[in-house]
Amino acid sequence: MNIARSMGGATDVHLTDEGRVAVHQLKNLQKDRAARLRHTMDAFLRWLFAAAGDQAPINPALYLTTPGSFFAGAEISGSELHQAFAHLAQHDIIEIFDTEPGSVAITAEGVSCALSGASVQDHTNQPRPGDSITFNIGYIRVSTDRQVEDGFGLAVQEKTVRTWCRQHGHTLGRAVYRDEGYSGTLPAPERPALADALSEVEDGQAAGIVVGRLDRLARRLVTQEAILAQVWKNNGRVFTADQGEILQDDPEDPMRTALRQMMGVFSELEHSMIVARLRAGRTEKAVQGGYAYGAPPYGWQAVAGELVEQPVEQVGLARARELRAAGASLREICRRLEAERFPPRRSDRWHPEAVRRMLQHETPYTLRPRTT
Template identity: 50%
Template structure:
């Protein structure tokens, strides 16, 4: 079966960690192992799974592949990459099926269509979506509570340190401090962006100079864009 793949990360850390590279390898391996052909791969980097498909260019493109029949189905690494809100999940699945496509998740195989004779099928899928949404909200709450506690203690209140900084110290004494290697990459991004270089050109220049992102092997244009925007550059 010809499949269109969809990958998503919602934070800068995922761009460098459980990111797109890991997800892509999982999707490609699953397609090979199950006899499917991956005809397209679409991504949304730094985009929340709570957003509708219309607000995600990558997901919109993947759905369009199915609508115009260049792909017969959609595959994602996990269903929570498709959506972190059950309403978005169900609306997206309905679109896939309305266009005549099939839906697959690497960690669970085919997501079967609703069957009026098997209401538990739909209920179990929706419950999984509800808990994915709950997990997202609990993570947000923990981060918010942590920032509040740090601020009350007079410490630097962040959920995750921006590129160019890292944490030093332990426990409540942990605070942001410059990361020399990342500072060098950040300064180069700022210099090249002010020289009107594109994100893609900057990514290649950083790789050539041996300046690495936080966890990934190579820079992506989206990761460069994220650092540039944090530095106040468009």
């Protein structure tokens, strides 16, 4: 807001454009029922822990006199407070007593939640010892050759995965795993994000993996079957947004296996045809004298058909080689590059496999001297 004082001493106050936007956002937030309920549960639990952390019963109406009973400038209603009570009691965070007036007490679970600093929602979503894991993790991928394949890029894939989970009652337990610039023909250990996702299933941290399409897991039949077998071996499940669950083999239904593997064969065929077209295009481009070998490796860029050094990446590349020569492991190089602010090209963090690829060749193929 702007504050101005007139010649007569009167003060004029009016909203700026930014202030009007903020007021509009507050009004919209006031109408967000889910956000209001989350705030009410969190604020009430903090108040209850501060006022009666010894687990003694207390009149919850006292909470309505505190600043926490307001959200985005609007007062929390009695019905919203009772809805929050029901949720908290359901998860054994508070105990409700049928007294006059009514009273509630924080439980040992509620004390644990308050001390953890986590929101009520995050606390109740955590798996407990002996609980069955009910959430899945998402996986998305685009290849090195085509960063956006048939309009099915990373952003579209993630939206597809999240929408399918929401519509079918599945919960994504954490951020979606992303392999950006990795071919679907690569086995799982050579795709960092997929390897991490499979480890979550193996360790019992997730019930399964959700992908937009089966070809996001693999573009080669043998790779597809190996990944599925690894998930199923660890009692995990695989879902695709276009088919639902990919069911395990059933001796009584051999057609199930045949149809799945047929899909893998056609996916592999499609990939081979794409590679053939790209190879033909690169050959023609090379004949014309341009750079024709796909995405330039880290440290290099294609400019006007010529491969030239990328200065910032060259410094990072030199640093990685220096660390490797000193005996650092690939994971240690990842940590050092991130700490020293050398960003990877296609991801938000370095992966050991990406570092291995980067160090694999001293110079790009097209810059090496030809042998006769």
